[in-house]
Amino acid sequence: GQQLNQSPQSMFIQEGEDVSMNCTSSSIFNTWLWYKQDPGEGPVLLIALYKAGELTSNGRLTAQFGITRKDSFLNISASIPSDVGIYFCAGQSFGSGTYKYIFGTGTRLKVLA
Amino acid sequence: GAGVSQSPSNKVTEKGKDVELRCDPISGHTALYWYRQSLGQGLEFLIYFQGNSAPDKSGLPSDRFSAERTGGSVSTLTIQRTQQEDSAVYLCASRERGQGTSGANVLTFGAGSRLTVL
Numbered sequence: 001g002q003q004l005n006q007s008p009q010s011m012f013i014q015e016g017e018d019v020s021m022n023c024t025s026s027s028i029f030n031t032w033l034w035y036k037q038d039p040g041e042g043p044v045l046l047i048a049l050y051k052a053g054e055l056t057s058n059g060r061l062t063a064q065f066g067i068t069r070k071d072s073f074l075n076i077s078a079s080i081p082s083d084v085g086i087y088f089c090a091g092q093s094f095g096s097g098t099y100k101y102i103f104g105t106g107t108r109l110k111v112l113a
Numbered sequence: 114g115a116g117v118s119q120s121p122s123n124k125v126t127e128k129g130k131d132v133e134l135r136c137d138p139i140s141g142h143t144a145l146y147w148y149r150q151s152l153g154q155g156l157e158f159l160i161y162f163q164g165n166s167a168p169d170k171s172g173l174p175s176d177r178f179s180a181e182r183t184g185g186s187v188s189t190l191t192i193q194r195t196q197q198e199d200s201a202v203y204l205c206a207s208r209e210r211g212q213g214t215s216g217a218n219v220l221t222f223g224a225g226s227r228l229t230v231l
Contacts, residue, residue: 100158105154
């Protein structure tokens with residue numbers, strides 16, 4: 001099935017460092033969503049973006065909706081050990097009466113204390 | 114309920130058996146989605162329900178896979194004659210009705226059903 005290009009695939013960082021990851025697509029989306037998945041759990045929403053150019057923060061997390069509506073990035077500042085997990089972006093579009101959500105391939109984050 | 118509930122959380126079955134996976138969405142959420150997540154992979158779309166109808170079932174990998182939703186609530190994903198490549202985590206998500214309403218575009222996921230086919 002269709003998936004978004006998400007990079008990097010994985011990251012090992014030291015506690016306290018900042019993290020940046022992004023998603024790109026050849027399609028335009030109405031909404032960008034960022035989720036985090038812990039082992040054995042379902043993805044949990046971190047940030048939702050609804051307008052091109054929108055920049056939204058949630059604590060140490062900041063995400064932006066690209067101007068072209070084809071990309072988005074997520075930054076995590078001052079990482080801590082509990083930030084470890086898999087981060088997914090998702091683009092949402094609406095067409096033919098259907099809402100579709102396409103997910104990125106995920107960024108696996110490991111934080112070294 | 115307060116969240117999306119999925120059962121069973123773990124299922125081990127033998128190749129060739131049929132399995133049913135259940136999803137109980139958030140009360141009042143009219144849209145329901147099924148995704149499959151293979152080990153170390155992203156989320157693969159399977160099927161989407163609006164109410165009891167499925168406008169998009171394009172992600173079902175073969176005719177061994179089917180899903181239904183009754184009463185605009187509980188959904189069941191059925192896999193017939195399971196194969197080893199069906200082993201994965203099956204995730205269900207729901208969304209409240211609200212076309213064009215920003216806050217209603219968010220999917221809320223359950224914890225998933227991990228299927229292992231021996």
